Structure formats: C-alpha cells, structure tokens
Amino acid sequence: EADIYQTPRYLVIGTGKKITLECSQTMGHDKMYWYQQDPGMELHLIHYSYGVNSTEKGDLSSESTVSRIRTEHFPLTLESARPSHTSQYLCASSEPAGQDNEQFFGPGTRLTVL
C-alpha cells in the first residue's frame, strides 16, 4: 500500500481564487511528480522534483507553480484559477534512480473552476 496522500480530493472554486493542492508522502522518496489528467484520461507531466529545493517544469506547460521545502511535501499552487484549469491532478513519488522503479500515485484531486 502506497503512503502518498492528496488533499482535497474534490474542490469546486470560483474564477480568480488562489488555490493550493496538497501532496505528501511518508516513504522518504526523493522524487515527486505532478500530472494533469484530462477527461480523455491522458496523463501530462506538469512538474517534478528530484529532492528538496529542486523543481522542474514537465512536458506540458502549466500556469501552476510548485515548491519542495521538505522531502515529504510537494504542494501545487494556482495563483488565479480559471475554468481552463478544471482537471484531475495526480501526485506521484518514486525512489532514487533505478530503471524499474515504479511511481506511486496519490488518489488525485478533482478540481472544478466555475
């Protein structure tokens, strides 16, 4: 059982609001990731981190930002939410380098911006 948590699970919010999606893991993993999953199910990597104070942009451009001040915590922030940000956001983590290391996923946050 993976120990990776996301809150909130569901969020409905109005346009222009600032939001933070929380992600935490208790496995001591250095590497963490944020994916955006569109209604067609496809996953898009939007941010990742190799460890504390490391953040990188993913393959899909996103207006969100992330921070990594602690190993276990990797929050994602939208300064001003818009309807185009409506999506499912999945957080994941993995152990250090290894070809067959899997990623462990949280349950996701479903965000709706009105």
Next chain:
Amino acid sequence: GDSVTQMEGPVTLSEEAFLTINCTYTATGYPSLFWYVQYPGEGLQLLLKATKADDKGSNKGFEATYRKETTSFHLEKGSVQVSDSAVYFCALKWGSASKIIFGSGTRLSIRP
C-alpha cells in the same frame, strides 16, 4: 523521441471473456515496461512490469511479455471479472531517468 501507443478504448467485454490490450513502444535502448491500472475515483497503481526482453510480468491473473522483436508489451487476462473494469495505462521508463512515459490509456468495461 520515446513513445507508447496503446489500443484505443473503450473496450467492453462480458465477464469471463479473454482480454487483450495492445501496447507498442518506440525507444532507443532497452526500457523497462509497465502496466498501471486506475480504478474509478482513484490514482494509478502498478499492475505489473518487465525490465528486459522476454521477461513476463504477471499479477492478479494479468500477464504481459516484453517482446523486443515487435517492441510490444500486450496485456492479457484469460477470464475477466466485473472488478477489472478500470483504465489501463502502458508505460515505459528508460535508464535511470525519473520520468515515465505513459500511453493514452484504455478504458475497460466488463458486463456481468
């Protein structure tokens, strides 16, 4: 660049039917290959994996064999159950890279 192509869904089968979900990949070198499953309302979880050619990954009655000659990693199950209804993602990871490349997902629905 590296990529994963899997069959489009949705796939609808009756209970106890045989399942195949096709997956092919394009990559330089010898990536590790994965199948992840996403049940309704949940995140992804690893179903099975294979790290080198001719390896067979298996779990919960599902199997997939790493075929280097056809660059494929098709998912199979001999007798599906209603509880197998989910979205299935084929994926590859190459070398020590952190990122996993996912296919677009295949939604599977099993009728009782």
